[in-house]
Amino acid sequence: MLQRRLHGFGPYGIRGHSQQLGWTNNVVWTPGANVAIYLPLIVPDTFPVAGIAIHNGSNLTGNVCLGIYSEAGTRLATTGTTARATASSLQFIALSVTLTRGRYFLAGVASEAALGTYLRIAPGSVALTRILQVRQETLGSTVLPATMTPVAVATAFVPSILVSQSATI
Numbered sequence: 001m002l003q004r005r006l007h008g009f010g011p012y013g014i015r016g017h018s019q020q021l022g023w024t025n026n027v028v029w030t031p032g033a034n035v036a037i038y039l040p041l042i043v044p045d046t047f048p049v050a051g052i053a054i055h056n057g058s059n060l061t062g063n064v065c066l067g068i069y070s071e072a073g074t075r076l077a078t079t080g081t082t083a084r085a086t087a088s089s090l091q092f093i094a095l096s097v098t099l100t101r102g103r104y105f106l107a108g109v110a111s112e113a114a115l116g117t118y119l120r121i122a123p124g125s126v127a128l129t130r131i132l133q134v135r136q137e138t139l140g141s142t143v144l145p146a147t148m149t150p151v152a153v154a155t156a157f158v159p160s161i162l163v164s165q166s167a168t169i
Contacts (some may be wrong), residue, residue, distance in 0.1 A: 033062075034142060036109040037159055038069065038135040038150050047099045048165055052079060053090040054108055055119040055160035060084040062112025065142050066093060066161065069105040073148045076104070081142045084116065092164070099163075105135070106161045111142040121158040129156050 052066045067078035077097040085091055110116055123129050135150030 032138075033111060034109060034139045036107055036137045036139055036144060036148070036150070037153070038105040038107050038137070038148060039158065039161060040133045041068075041104040041106050041163070043099045043101055043104060045101050047163070049077070049095055049097045049099060049163045050165055051092050052095045052106070052161065052163050053092045056084055056086055056089060056091050057117025057119055058088050059117045060087055062110055062116035063142050064091075064111070065109050065144050066095070067107045067144045068095070068097060068099070068163065069107055069148050071103040071105070073105075073150075075107075075144060075146050075148070078144050081111070090160075090162075095163070105148070106163065107144050107148065108159055108161050109139060109142055109144055119160050121160065123156055123158060126154065126156045129153050129158065132158065134158060 049068070052068070054064060054066060061084075063081045063083055065079060065081045068076045070076055076099075077095050079093040079095055082093055110118070123132065130152050134153040135148075136153045136155075137145070137148060137150045139145065
């Protein structure tokens with residue numbers, strides 16, 4: 001069986017189109033501590049998720065929590081707070097949930113504001129990031145909430161987060 005991956009912004013992900021749009025790929029991003037980022041995800045048909053991944057930068061300081069939310073904002077699955085483990089590559093974390101056709105949000109929150117780095121796409125402006133429907137939420141910890149209450153994103157970045165059907169990336 002062909003194993004598929006889904007990135008935010010559709011079945012082929014925004015990464016596949018970012019260079020054509022003149023955006024910068026693989027730029028280091030240091031998130032604010034305990035600021036959740038929510039990326040829209042369109043699922044074209046039933047998709048059994050076996051794991052979720054984030055693209056770490058070279059500095060692994062801190063922890064990360066990844067998850068998936070329904071379009072209505074209900075958390076469907078979360079990794080819980082997890083130590084970062086693989087520098088300059090995708091860090092896969094097991095996560096089991098079956099998504100049906102529809103719209104969802106991939107979510108991530110990091111504990112480190114100054115040192116931990118991740119790779120991201122730079123759309124070029126906050127306005128473009130908002131058009132893409134990226135959202136954020138300031139939290140009190142590195143734990144994704146049961147229900148998201150996001151606001152419009154305040155920075156021009158799209159972290160590299162994906163879900164996969166396979167048990168490894």
